[in-house]
Amino acid sequence: MMSKKMLDALNNHLNEEVYSSYLYLSMAAYFEDKNLKGFAGWFRIQSQEEYMHGMKFYGFINQTGGKVNLKAIAAPKTNWKSIMEVFEETLAHEKHITALIDKLVGQAMQEKDYATNNFLQWFVNEQVEEVANVEEIINKLEMIGDNKGGLYMLDREL
């Protein structure tokens, strides 16, 4: 049986994942407005993935006999100074999520909650991949600099 503390922490994290989905959808909207359809599409997919992450928590909480308690979703930022700023904030956000997942794993281990620990391992791996993907795009943006042609190419690639 999962502890109340663990259940509360999982419910809080469900909210973090849904907020991530909302944040990335806001970033998608920012790029739609700039007619950068490739970047917009990339963030729309990230948004869908984050919603699915939230749903994994929803499913696991139910499966283990806990109750899902949904909380308010904070309003995301709607404007950024530059494309680079959007990706730097995405990277910072993913690192924040990684830290939260690590904390949940630590709590599950401390409580000898092996089922929750096992469930969280998928997210541990996923975070490594997500951070690496964002870092790769940031590297490309650094190479491109102010080159409009490079930006056009990257938009197409995404």
Ligand code: OFO
């Ligand atoms: Fe990109 O964060 Fe979900 O897990």
